[in-house]
Amino acid sequence: MSLKYPDFLDTFSQKIGKTDLALATLVLLNAIKRTGPLLDKLLTTATPEHCIVHTIHTTKMSSTSQKHRNFVAEPMEEKEVTExxxxxxxxxxxxxxxGFDKAYVVLGQFLVLKKNKELFIDWLKDTAGANVKQAGDCHQCLSDWCEEFL
Structure with a gap:
């Protein structure tokens, strides 16, 4: 199934749902910036299913939770630790x-540990009883936030 541009967008939005359309649009716009002339080929030869799979496999943020994306999207300010x-x-x-009631206090510990994943995971496991997945998700969240804002 090959679609032209307007039909492609309609089908694409139906396949992924309205709530994910904004993220998918950002992914497509980012792809446009990187691919330039290849975009015409993509829009005339790729199926919506192919683009969804390609988007999932090539987008770093697709493997993160909505909570992660929300946290990394804005300055920390007075966010609670549960954010x-x-x-x-x-x-x-x-x-x-x-004493680690705010996200910025946990960020401080993250920085004291020099952003080291293993040390941070061990600290969070020892301090709060987190499991490896929880601690790893928190580390990645803080790491991505630092990349964006520091």
Whole structure:
């Protein structure tokens, strides 16, 4: 199935749903910047299913949670510790009880540990009882935030 540009966008938005259309549009715009002349070929020969699979495999943010994307999208300010990816209410309470009530306090520890993934994961496991996945998600969230804002 090959579609021309207007039909392609309609079919693409139907396949992924309206809520993900904004993210998909950003991904497509980013692809346009990188591919230039190849875009015409993509729009005339690729199926919507191909583009969805390609988007999922080539977009770094697609493997992160909405919570992660929300956190990385804006300055930290006074965000609660539970706004960090990987930190839910239980871990948030444990961290808060030890003085890590705001995301910026956890960021401070992340920086003290020199952004080292292994050290940070061990610290979060020891301090709040996080599992490896939760600690890894939190590390990646802070790492991506630092890349964006520091």
């Amino acid at each position: 960090l990816a990987g930190i839910g209410p239980v871990l948030g309470q444990r961290l808060s009880s030890k």
